[in-house]
Amino acid sequence: MKYASLAIHGGRREDAEIKGVNYPLYLSSTFVQDSIGDYGEFVYSRSNNPTRNNVEQLIAQLEEAKYGLAMASGMGATALAFSLLKPGDKVLVNSNVYGGTWNYVSRVFEERGITYEVVTDFNHYDFDKATADTRMVFLETPSNPLLYVTDIESVCKKAHEKGMLCVVDNTFMTSYLQKPLKLGADIVVYSATKYYAGHSDIIAGAVVVDDDDLYTSLKFHQKILGAILSPFDSFLLTRGIKTLPVRMDRSQENTQKIVEYLEKHEAVKKVYYPGLKSNEGYELQKKQATGSGACFSITLNDNFDSVAFCNALEIFDLAVSLGGVESLVCHPASMTHESYSKELQDEIGITDDLLRFAIGIEDVDDLIDDIAQAFEKARK
Ligand SMILES: Cc1ncc(COP(=O)(O)O)c(C=O)c1O
Numbered sequence: 001m002k003y004a005s006l007a008i009h010g011g012r013r014e015d016a017e018i019k020g021v022n023y024p025l026y027l028s029s030t031f032v033q034d035s036i037g038d039y040g041e042f043v044y045s046r047s048n049n050p051t052r053n054n055v056e057q058l059i060a061q062l063e064e065a066k067y068g069l070a071m072a073s074g075m076g077a078t079a080l081a082f083s084l085l086k087p088g089d090k091v092l093v094n095s096n097v098y099g100g101t102w103n104y105v106s107r108v109f110e111e112r113g114i115t116y117e118v119v120t121d122f123n124h125y126d127f128d129k130a131t132a133d134t135r136m137v138f139l140e141t142p143s144n145p146l147l148y149v150t151d152i153e154s155v156c157k158k159a160h161e162k163g164m165l166c167v168v169d170n171t172f173m174t175s176y177l178q179k180p181l182k183l184g185a186d187i188v189v190y191s192a193t194k195y196y197a198g199h200s201d202i203i204a205g206a207v208v209v210d211d212d213d214l215y216t217s218l219k220f221h222q223k224i225l226g227a228i229l230s231p232f233d234s235f236l237l238t239r240g241i242k243t244l245p246v247r248m249d250r251s252q253e254n255t256q257k258i259v260e261y262l263e264k265h266e267a268v269k270k271v272y273y274p275g276l277k278s279n280e281g282y283e284l285q286k287k288q289a290t291g292s293g294a295c296f297s298i299t300l301n302d303n304f305d306s307v308a309f310c311n312a313l314e315i316f317d318l319a320v321s322l323g324g325v326e327s328l329v330c331h332p333a334s335m336t337h338e339s340y341s342k343e344l345q346d347e348i349g350i351t352d353d354l355l356r357f358a359i360g361i362e363d364v365d366d367l368i369d370d371i372a373q374a375f376e377k378a379r380k
Helices: 003-009 050-062 074-082 099-111 152-161 212-225 231-242 244-264 282-288 306-312 342-348 364-378
Strands: 067-071 090-094 115-119 134-140 165-169 187-191 205-209 268-272 295-300 328-330 354-358
Touching (some): 003 050, 003 231, 003 244, 050 067, 050 231, 067 074, 067 212, 074 099, 074 165, 074 205, 074 212, 090 099, 099 115, 099 134, 152 165, 205 212, 244 268, 244 364, 306 354
Parallel strands (some): 090 115, 165 187
Antiparallel strands (some): 067 205, 268 295, 295 354, 328 354
């Protein structure tokens, strides 16, 4: 089956008795055993729950991978990948990752005896200079919030030669647009809160792997950490995934029209979006993904006030997050990447005038009209 069909018909298929078109919601913490020592497929829902299992299989199928693990949040998924690290290990992480991930790296690693190096540009990183204790590469591409594109295939190849594991946070893309495992990554993590769920109504995470040993280890940690996705949220996530391709197509179409409008607007200094020919990641993004997604960032020219602009927007809500049906705008320096020090923010380019947009599926003319009227009110 092709992606759009699999999104609707994938997952477990054996609800044979009742024959509902949707996989049912199993609200049971425990499952009856026929006899002592006779364990069925389901024993206790922290280990395995049919509704969670259904969405785990669905997410794996969509990635053309063997295994999926559904977690209580995207950070739960990232923490699960980091649970593979041991004291003495080192991690290479790209410089603009999600703020929560940065919080984990910069604050939790130290307590655990794990070190890290911030890599500004993985495409030009010299892996020969990486120290022997480097165990993992963790990257987001396009990055958050500057949409910098990293060559997954090339980085994974070089990292593997040095015995490192490659983890890609694919939240901005989803497996619909980009499949990091196919490009050589070992582990893919998602905030499924975003495009997979798609309606800004649940917090969810997912980890996808192909390797049997990695899966065994991650499955053990999923069960022991206990940060599993609840059956109800698993049900909602399955429902959201059914419309992922149509939502992503529409959001992306809207995004392309909006960034082209913004690129020409006198208020805008710079647009960060790899779907624009002017973006340095344009060709690479085309090579490794089938689209550029529906998030972008902008900076404004000095004679326009970014606070007044955000306050004047009527359709766009000022809120963190992305990947829902509604369009959002946020101020990364204070809302999503406030955990970065001011020095690091300045070094990376998360400036005070940077705004990140997540485009939804509204009528694009309404969105452009809203931006146009807000610019007028933001003129200094
Ligand atoms: C790229 C990325 N990764 C991970 C996360 C964390 O996900 P969650 O909020 O579901 O824990 C987010 C959340 O915004 C994100 O944008």
